[in-house]
Amino acid sequence: MRHPLALFTFGVGLLTAACGTDTMIEDDDKPVPRATWYQDVGPIVAQHCMGCHSPGGIAPFSLTEYEDAVETSMQMVEKVDAGEMPPFDAREDADCTPRHTWVDDPRLTDAQKQTLHAWIEDGHALGTEAELPKPKSTALEGISKTMTPSVGWTTTGTKDQFICYVLDPGNKELTWLTGLQVRPGNALVVHHAVLTELTKQEDITAVVAQRGIGVPWDCGDNQTPGDFVVNVWTPGNQPMQTPVELAVPLVPNAKMVMQIHYHPAGQNNQIDFTSVDLRFSSVWPRKMYFVAAVGNELEAPNLMPSPDEAPGAPPRFMIPKNVPDHPEKMFRTLESLGGLTGVKVFSVNPHMHLVGTHISGKINRPAARGNDPKSECLANGGWNFDWQRTYIYDAPIDQLPGIEAGDTIEISCKWNNTIQNPFVQRMLRDSNLPPQPIDLQLGEQTTNEMCLEIFGLAVDAPPPPPTARSVPFVMPELGNFQRRRNIQ
Numbered sequence: 048m049r050h051p052l053a054l055f056t057f058g059v060g061l062l063t064a065a066c067g068t069d070t071m072i073e074d075d076d077k078p079v080p081r082a083t084w085y086q087d088v089g090p091i092v093a094q095h096c097m098g099c100h101s102p103g104g105i106a107p108f109s110l111t112e113y114e115d116a117v118e119t120s121m122q123m124v125e126k127v128d129a130g131e132m133p134p135f136d137a138r139e140d141a142d143c144t145p146r147h148t149w150v151d152d153p154r155l156t157d158a159q160k161q162t163l164h165a166w167i168e169d170g171h172a173l174g175t176e177a178e179l180p181k182p183k184s185t186a187l188e189g190i191s192k193t194m195t196p197s198v199g200w201t202t203t204g205t206k207d208q209f210i211c212y213v214l215d216p217g218n219k220e221l222t223w224l225t226g227l228q229v230r231p232g233n234a235l236v237v238h239h240a241v242l243t244e245l246t247k248q249e250d251i252t253a254v255v256a257q258r259g260i261g262v263p264w265d266c267g268d269n270q271t272p273g274d275f276v277v278n279v280w281t282p283g284n285q286p287m288q289t290p291v292e293l294a295v296p297l298v299p300n301a302k303m304v305m306q307i308h309y310h311p312a313g314q315n316n317q318i319d320f321t322s323v324d325l326r327f328s329s330v331w332p333r334k335m336y337f338v339a340a341v342g343n344e345l346e347a348p349n350l351m352p353s354p355d356e357a358p359g360a361p362p363r364f365m366i367p368k369n370v371p372d373h374p375e376k377m378f379r380t381l382e383s384l385g386g387l388t389g390v391k392v393f394s395v396n397p398h399m400h401l402v403g404t405h406i407s408g409k410i411n412r413p414a415a416r417g418n419d420p421k422s423e424c425l426a427n428g429g430w431n432f433d434w435q436r437t438y439i440y441d442a443p444i445d446q447l448p449g450i451e452a453g454d455t456i457e458i459s460c461k462w463n464n465t466i467q468n469p470f471v472q473r474m475l476r477d478s479n480l481p482p483q484p485i486d487l488q489l490g491e492q493t494t495n496e497m498c499l500e501i502f503g504l505a506v507d508a509p510p511p512p513p514t515a516r517s518v519p520f521v522m523p524e525l526g527n528f529q530r531r532r533n534i535q
């Protein structure tokens with residue numbers, strides 16, 4: 048199917064470029080292609096794919112050259128149409144569509160998808176050679192400090208490992224953090240990284256005495272020290288950057304713990320030195336950034352009955368084996384916010400384990416308040432364990448969804464616990480179990496599941512003290528929110 052308007056516009060462009068070859072428009076046997084690599088498809092691939100699909104990038108093949116793209120074009124459209132590439136699991140549907148779009152949403156528009164199809168159908172035209180745009184830079188701007196382990200970690204075998212390092216931001220005074228970027232040393236084996244902050248002086252002293260600074264130790268899958276998660280990094284993620292009016296407090300002499308999930312997959316003796324760039328801000332912010340979680344409810348009344356349970360039985364967080372779309376739904380009323388005021392949802396980082404397929408979160412308020420409707424969708428998405436990320440609303444802080452004590456958060460999840468789900472196969476293999484699905488319960492292990500939304504909150508900051516030393520900074524409590532320390 049040719050689109051007459053596209054043909055016309057394109058014909059004019061080509062005419063100029065090719066210096067008046069009338070025959071190209073009149074020759075019916077050789078219609079002018081609706082899209083070419085240099086003019087149409089290359090720019091899309093450069094901006095949406097080449098960040099990962101380039102030589103030395105994290106994707107298994109490069110898409111930087113015309114020839115590469117021609118060779119894989121059928122797979123490209125298949126993955127793009129299926130919503131699998133570029134990896135980004137946010138969804139919008141009748142049940143749940145957030146009021147704001149997301150920062151750095153890499154998904155192709157329908158028009159861009161049609162351009163890809165047209166290019167293939169019309170025979171992969173090359174077009175007139177031109178420079179392709181560069182993929183968006185993923186470098187953090189204005190780096191103040193880079194923290195690097197003093198001793199690297201060498202991976203062995205096929206089993207995943209959780210390795211922790213204490214890192215030192217080097218701040219003697221309260222310091223505001225507005226940017227953080229994890230730079231994996233060895234992309235072959237670094238699966239993801241979680242950064243926490245140690246804020247209590249006695250914990251800092253104890254952990255440093257026991258572990259040293261910059262020295263790796265095996266912290267298992269549930270032993271990461273730290274009072275709160277500052278950032279979760281997954282491959283392909285943009286750096287964490289907040290506007291200067293929103294910042295993470297680093298208490299005086301704070302230490303951070305970096306937990307790296309290594310996925311060696313037989314890549315023996317790969318040494319890794321992953322470093323972390325930090326950006327400090329000298330501006331006292333209007334809002335502080337904290338990470339707090341809701342979900343993982345174990346029982347009534349917060350957990351709802353599921354259709355896979357006997358009617359009338361007390362609801363349980365249990366994902367029965369061999370069920371392809373088991374749902375759990377839970378509610379948490381935030382009776383207390385621990386004294387936090389001006390609470391806004393800045394970002395959402397959904398979290399499940401391997402077998403999950405869908406997760407969404409909504410907020411139900413007792414009544415509409417200002418810009419905030421009575422109820423709204425906070426996030427909705429498919430779930431792929433390998434592509435975890437923090438979704439940030441593309442909106443000014445004052446227009447973000449607000450939370451007050453008395454509001455209820457609703458979280459819904461789905462799982463596919465059948466052997467047809469490759470992640471079930473992987474979960475069983477990683478746990479040395481026979482290839483038969485098992486019932487899954489809430490927990491921290493690979494054979495457990497989760498249903499959790501981790502919110503990045505913007506909360507009112509205290510007023511600046513007359514001098515940095517005059518008032519000791521106290522980390523606020525988060526009330527009914529859970530402070531997440533461990534994320535696998």
Ligand code: HEC
Nearest residue numbers: 095096098099105106107122123126127132133134282283
């Ligand atoms: C954030 C990094 C990233 C981006 C951006 C990205 N990919 Fe990928 N892609 C990967 C990785 C990694 C794989 C390997 C398979 C996997 O882990 O899912 C992959 C695999 C693929 C595959 C092969 C899938 C298979 O089954 O072998 C295709 C085709 C593909 N990508 C196309 C694209 C296209 C087209 C774009 C842009 C529209 C894109 N990708 C953007 C990282 C990325």
